[in-house]
Amino acid sequence: MDTSETSRPAIDEVDLLLANARLRDELEPYRDESIDDPSITRMSLRTENEYLASMLAWERAPALPIANWFSPAMELPAPDSLDDETLSQVLKQTIGRLYSQKVVLRFTDHLSDRELYMIVYRDILHCCEKKVELPGKFLEWRCIEDNETWLRFYADAIERRRFQEEHDVDLPPAEKPRYQRNLPG
Numbered sequence: 001m002d003t004s005e006t007s008r009p010a011i012d013e014v015d016l017l018l019a020n021a022r023l024r025d026e027l028e029p030y031r032d033e034s035i036d037d038p039s040i041t042r043m044s045l046r047t048e049n050e051y052l053a054s055m056l057a058w059e060r061a062p063a064l065p066i067a068n069w070f071s072p073a074m075e076l077p078a079p080d081s082l083d084d085e086t087l088s089q090v091l092k093q094t095i096g097r098l099y100s101q102k103v104v105l106r107f108t109d110h111l112s113d114r115e116l117y118m119i120v121y122r123d124i125l126h127c128c129e130k131k132v133e134l135p136g137k138f139l140e141w142r143c144i145e146d147n148e149t150w151l152r153f154y155a156d157a158i159e160r161r162r163f164q165e166e167h168d169v170d171l172p173p174a175e176k177p178r179y180q181r182n183l184p185g
Contacts, residue, residue, distance in 0.1 A: 016045040023052040027059070054134055061132045066139075067125040069101045076121050079114060088113045094120055095183055101131075102138045104185035109177030110153045111143060119143055138185060153177045 043051065067074045076094060079087065091113050095105060103124070108116050124141055144150050151160055152172040164171050 019049050057132050057134050061130040063128045063130050065126050065128050069131050079117050091117045099184040104138045104140050106142045107144045109179050148172050
């Protein structure tokens with residue numbers, strides 16, 4: 001009888017327990033209530049270890065301007081130095097480069113290319129964010145600044161109704177965004 005097959009799950013469980021203990025030890029300097037979150041007890045040991053590893057990666061990640069996530073640092077030409085066609089080309093390349101560093105832009109279809117470029121140029125590249133290297137994890141940048149824009153262009157009927165009920169306000173009319181984009185992510 002081959003005992004390697006029957007003992008393998010026990011070894012996996014031991015490996016997971018050892019990894020869990022190591023992760024908890026490494027997280028000790030950063031300890032707060034999120035590590036002792038009672039919902040962790042409802043996770044499998046493998047899922048808990050992934051959660052703890054993501055917390056550790058977050059704690060250790062450097063906070064850098066997004067422009068410095070690139071080597072060399074990303075620099076864009078000033079928006080007023082570009083004609084509309086060139087700006088659109090640079091914007092498309094820039095969105096691809098941001099995606100390569102796991103930055104995803106959301107809620108952009110109400111913005112012209114020039115308006116979106118300005119947000120990238122003025123806000124996104126200069127914003128300090130933690131650069132966390134985890135598979136499948138992205139930094140999502142929402143290109144809206146107010147509830148009215150979200151309600152007007154992006155909220156579905158249920159979200160609009162819920163917002164109206166919670167805030168007891170008149171809603172702006174729902175509209176289809178003017179600039180339809182198919183962005184990565």
